[in-house]
Amino acid sequence: MSKPKPIDYADASPEVRAVFDDIKTSRNVPDVNNFWKYLANDPKTLKRTWESVKEVMAPGALDPLVKEMIYVAVSVTNGCGYCIASHSAAAAKAGMTPEMFGELMAIVGMANETNRLVNGYRVPIDAAFEK
Template identity: 40%
Template sequence: MPHEDHPTSTVNAVEEHEAKDRVAEIFADIKATKNLDFVPRFWRVIATNPVQLDLVWTTLKTLMHPEAVGRTAKLDAATREMVALAVSATNACPYCINSHTAALRKLGIDEEALGEVMAIAGLFNMTNALASGYQIEPDVRPPH
């Protein structure tokens, strides 16, 4: 039963025991790749559209779990999760904030470091809004 303070999903999640074919394969891959004993609700909800599930999982696995697809990432796992957390906070996504905070805690990131991530995300939300609002022309540019 959903918590009173949180909205209910707009569709019914696909239960793990009901998953078939490609959805069942992806559910098994999610659990194995993320080292979980359950399929998180996000994946079960988007599984109502198996094509979307496949696209999102394949992309997320490639970028967030590169070792699972034989790729070596330039960013370490904690940095990738910090970026995901900062964007999730900026987009005000409670589900994603909790998910990426949990992932960071699993990676050993403490509350003080999480506070730094939030402080930096908040700072740049403010400075971006100021630069945009004032329409400040860029004068500090990366090298070509």
């Protein structure tokens, strides 16, 4: 096994093409992103991941823009460059303005800071939060 390679539509199995087609239709895009082309190396994980993402990111109690910003917040915390790039783009497409992005980053930074202050000072949970 060498370094994973992307699988393009032209070279994909019918099983993989079915997922690619669903992504393209659902998102109204001419081609799928690299993420899906790499996952196509494992058709079961491709299918399961796409179906999970489609379900989780569908409009619900939270709207799509909020959902994409939460995705960005996690990706920035984990330092996943690809995910930051792709979900920032998706958030922008869903309506995120530069002001919103600035506030999102400010919160993510602040939360990462106070998470560690809590750890270091060994702060016990207030009784009110345990109900």
